[in-house]
Each structure stands twice: as C-alpha cells, then as structure tokens.
Amino acid sequence: MVAEKKMAPIVSVKVMSFNIAHGLGMDGTVDLEKTASVIEDSCAGIIALQEVDRHFSARSSFVDQVDWLSRRLGMHAAFGATLDLEPEAPDMPRPQYGNAILSKYPIKYFENHLLRQVITPIGHNEQRGILKAVIEVKGSYISVYNTHLAFKDEELEVSINELLDIAGNDRFPRIIAGDFNAAPDHIQMKKMKKEFSDVFLKMKRGDAYTYPASYKNEAAGELLKPVTRIDYIFMDDEFDVAQTAVMDTAVSDHLPILADLIVMKTKKLTEQPTVSELQKA
Template sequence: MNELKYIVCSLLLLLACGTLTSQTTIRVLNINTRMSGQMAGYNAAPFADYIEQYNPDFVMLQEIDYKTARNGFRDFTTELAAETGYFSAFGRAIAYSQGEYGVAILSKYPIEKISNTQLTGNASEMKEMRTVLFIDVILPDTGEKVRMAVTHLDHSTDGVRQSMVQQLNVAIGTSLPTLLAGDFNAFPSETAISTGMASWKRVCNNFATFPASNPASKIDYIFAKPTDKWNVKSYQVLSNSAAITDHCAMLAEVELQ
C-alpha cells in the first residue's frame, strides 16, 4: 500500500513539474510587402502562397494599403486574411492616395484586443508619421494571453526613430509577454536600436535583410519581452522573398516559458 502511495505521489509530482515548466512554441513571420504588393501586381494571392509554406502562428506586415488609388482601392489585409484563413488587424499610420497606409497583423487565433498608436518625431526631420499596432491573443494550448506587435519606423533620422521607439515602448507596455517585429529603418548600431530597444530580447541576428535581391543592410528586426520569458529556438532571414518584395522575410520560432 505504501508503495502504491509512493507511485501515485511521484506521478502527481511529475505532472505538476510538467505544468510548471510547460512551454508554448510560437512561429512568427515578418514581411515588408513593398507598397502593399506592388511587385506582385497588388495581388494578395502570392503573399498567401508564401505565408502558407511556413505555417506561422502570426504574420507581421509592413507597407500595407487600405483602399488606396495606388492599389486599386483594395483592402489588402482582409483579402490576405481571406486567402490564408487567418484573423487580421490593420493599423493606419497616415492617410494616403485617397485611402490609408500602415501595418497589419495576421493571427491564427481569435483576437481579443486591437490597439493602434501613431508615432511622431521632430516635425522638421520626420518624413512621415508612423504607427505601432498590437493585438492581444489567448493561446489555445495554455490559455496564456500574449501581445503581438508590429511597426514600421520613419526613414528620416536616428533621432526621429529614437523618439518613435520611446513612444512605442510606452504604447506596448509591460503587462503581457510580447513579440514585436517590423521594419525599423535603423542599423543595429543606431541609438533607436542599441539604446531604445535595450530592454527587449533580440530574437533576430544581425544578418542583412535589405534589399532582398542582394542583402546588404540590417533594418528589419524581431524582439521579445520580458527577456526571461522567451527562448529563441530558431531564426532565419529568408532570401526567397525577392519575387514579391524588396525585403527579406524573417521567420522565428520562440518558446514562451
């Protein structure tokens, strides 16, 4: 009888330890779409085909048009979501070409919350206002809530980008485990990255991401916080995106611990 109790207690302990150390793996794909699909004739289908081969949980998208004259007044985000079967959110940065221009996120899982915050900098230096978009999602396997964020910073100066990074850090907050991806238009040595993103875990490496046809500059990033909640399982700069965009896509697999 004592031996049976020992076995039962041991099994319960193992189950408890398994619960305490459980991990959730998340696959994130980042794509700058180059003028909302200009290289693909503003068609969402080639992007859907590209996304589906990697089966990501979340897709972070930059340079997205919403019903602009440039893209034939198409809702690119919704079309791409319909093609892939994902949930979606669009974040407006500026009014553009009779429509809107910004960033977007695709999610395999239902979205609980959407937040979009415009980012500004020194008016005399800033070329365009930008934005940070985030969604909150409850992961189905563990029931844990996470925050997924995307941004595309202005291409003017490091000072403007540093100001935008400070604003996005406030907007995203620290209440939830968060992944942030996007086109920062900044080299790793710039203040916006080296100082502004110092509190984040670097998921990506410093391999060049632009241009896709012959990468020479590192300007696209994936970050995570808090730093002790995330383990990077793999990261790749994908060089096979040159047919649809001028940026290399990035694919990361991370564990939420």
C-alpha cells in the same frame, strides 16, 4: 481581477515580420497572391506586416489588402492605419495605409498608436504608428507590437522612446516586430536591445540581412543582394527562441524574417480577461 493559476504548458509560436510594400515585387509588379504564398509557405502563426494598403489607390487596385489576405490565408486580422485619407466620394471607403497583424490564433483586442512626428525640411515626413494586438495562443495571452519607423534620426529617437514607453507596462509576454529603418549598430537599436532581446542576435545571426531583397535584373545586367538588416523581431525575457530564418524571395523589396519562439513563463488564466483588462495589459 483575473485569477491566475500554476504555470501553463510551454507554448510555442512561429512569428513573421514582413514589409510587403503593398505587394510590389522587385520585378515592378503588384501580385498579392505571391505575397500570400510566401506567408503560407512560412507556416507562421503570427505575422506582422508593414506597408499594407486598404482601398488606398490605383497602385494596389484599391483592394482592401487586409481583408484579402485574411480571407486568402484563413487568419484573424487587425489593422492600424498610419495614413487615413478622405474618400473621393461619400459612398467610397477611406483610403488607408499602415500596419497589419495576421494570426492563426484569436485576436482578443487591438489598438493603434500614432507616433509623434518630427517634421524636417528635408526628408520624407510620413505619419508612423504602432499596432498592438493581444492574441490568445493555446489558452495563454501574448502581446504583439508591430511598427514601421522613420529613417530620420531625430524622429527615430522619439519613436523608440514612445515604443518602449507603450510596451513598457504590459502584463503579457511581449513581442515587438517590424521595419525599424535602422541597422543593428544604430544607437536607437542599441537602446532597444537594452530592454528586449533581438532574436537573431540571440541565435548569433547578426548578419541576417533583410534589405534590399535579392534580385537579378537581366535587362540591366544588375544583381542586387541584401546589404543591411533593418527588419527585426524582439522578445522580452518571458520568451526563448528556438530558431530564426530569413526567407529569400523577391515579392517585396524587404525579405521576410521568422522566429520560432517559446513562451517560458506564461501563466494560464482561469477566466477570460475583460475588454478593460485587455486594454490595461
């Protein structure tokens, strides 16, 4: 059993959620340096990324984007594959695609949960998952869940139930971030908001649209603007939110979102949790 003592000093952390579309910008080019620059400019300490490639295919030049971004930004990294394919040759790395968490703070433990698929005859049947990381921020521990859910109603319902179940029993303050592929008035998002606070609604910014990213196509004379919000950061009642923002950029088809969070109720641990205790968090 880990001993606990009095309340720790208030801990604040800036969190980002960003579907990077494997670095594919609205101009049709893949440029991971532009993605890294957006993350760097945000000054976020914990970043939840969706649609990240690892040696996946020629579309991203077979780059390990998790390793590349981690090195470029000088951050710790965790990855959870939702697609994990056989390599073309025994000496080649496995092509993978999924969710990643980058952190300025030490990642003490992480695990990947594959969600149950609901196969339908019409629709994109893609494996989905939830990446959980326990992160030590200034002596306090935070659980971060990163996900990218299906837009099919049948599967979204199943996934939300699984997500709430997985995150339901956690000893540390919880943040849930990701691309939910559902607008705020969707019944499943209402279910989420019964258990966790939507940071943008908390700041009375329900109109903080994230999709599609703004882009002016000069050749086609087309101007795209965000029309819906499908990317979210949720927090439990151990947090308060000081500020939120949507970054305007065309480096992906989604806009990155930010939240400055304050841990209100965390207790400082007198001992480092064991791996077993982190697994049970």
